[in-house]
Amino acid sequence: MSGASREQRSEAEAAIMRATYRALCEHGYAELTMRAIASEYGKTTAAIHYHYETKDDLLVALLEYLLDRFVERVHGVETTAPAARLDALLDTLLVEVASERELAVALLELRAVAPYDEGVRDQLVRNDEYLRYLLRTVVVDGVERGVFDEGVDPESAAETLMTLVDGARTRFVLHDDPAVLHRAREAADRYVADALDA
Amino acid sequence: MSGASREQRSEAEAAIMRATYRALCEHGYAELTMRAIASEYGKTTAAIHYHYETKDDLLVALLEYLLDRFVERVHGVETTAPAARLDALLDTLLVEVASERELAVALLELRAVAPYDEGVRDQLVRNDEYLRYLLRTVVVDGVERGVFDEGVDPESAAETLMTLVDGARTRFVLHDDPAVLHRAREAADRYVADALDA
Structure with a gap:
């Protein structure tokens, strides 16, 4: 990669992503x-291999x-x-997916591949850990401010x-119906009201 | 299939399953x-094709x-x-899976294939509908007997x-850790206590 500046590299990599x-x-x-x-990128496969050696490297980078x-x-x-922050997180995790069905399908495929592909699995685990960290942080903050019950275990x-x-x-x-996500969003709200709210 | 009696057929089909x-x-x-x-069955692939035309037919039959x-x-x-019946259902759905990791992996693969395979998808939907029917019936029964709150929506x-x-x-x-299932079992218990119990 010696021929390209760091800036050119990151621009190219963003376009490849x-x-x-x-x-x-x-x-x-x-x-x-x-x-x-490569066809979506508008360049040759070699132009991609310059940045990512294997399809697996590409998928791991995509998950990041x-x-x-x-x-x-x-x-x-x-x-x-x-x-309000917890609401926004749950909206992003549950509601915005409704308009990204193809992505949801592809991510489920990656989950099914994970037991056979260490790179994909490790990145999926990192993503999951980060999402739980975001949720936990909001819950901890809510407990400290007295918005959520002091008996709540943020990790759980x-x-x-x-x-x-x-x-x-x-x-x-499976059901190809965004209503599934909206009803889960309501279930999450009920969980927050029953188990978290002070 | 005219050569075999119904009983021989169902015995063979159970062995193929x-x-x-x-x-x-x-x-x-x-x-x-x-x-x-066929290797697991101990017979030729032709002996399987006699009962199930395609791999897809086999997978749909397996889900049933x-x-x-x-x-x-x-x-x-x-x-x-x-x-107690709800407890037993949740144990079977959540805890017994812990000792059947390979099955859990294979079922997730079938879920990921469902958007591309109508036969598998339709059977997965039927299985899901039946499991929800079992859960709903127990909740309806509990509401009628006054064990669960009368305001509970059994479907939801x-x-x-x-x-x-x-x-x-x-x-x-993803996490290859049975503790994930045990913690979800506890979360289901808390949901029953908070949202269902009268």
């Missing part, structure tokens, strides 16, 4: 090829890219009030919410 | 072949078989008390519990 994202949504994981990604994109959306939320609350999120996304793929 | 189950657990969906199933097996386990529960309660179940199974595959 967007191309990989589009190709993955269009073809699904099973049919995803370097050719399809999707996490970054998620974190950016969440940081766009202006409020610091714990209940974050895991329960992520279990609802993962279940709803899995069910959304 | 057990062979398909073992082959699926051993190889995973992506590597599952008719050869591997797994549902039947589940229903048999659940019917083994002696009590008719709604709370059944869906929330299935969302926790699907989320926990998906997370079990």
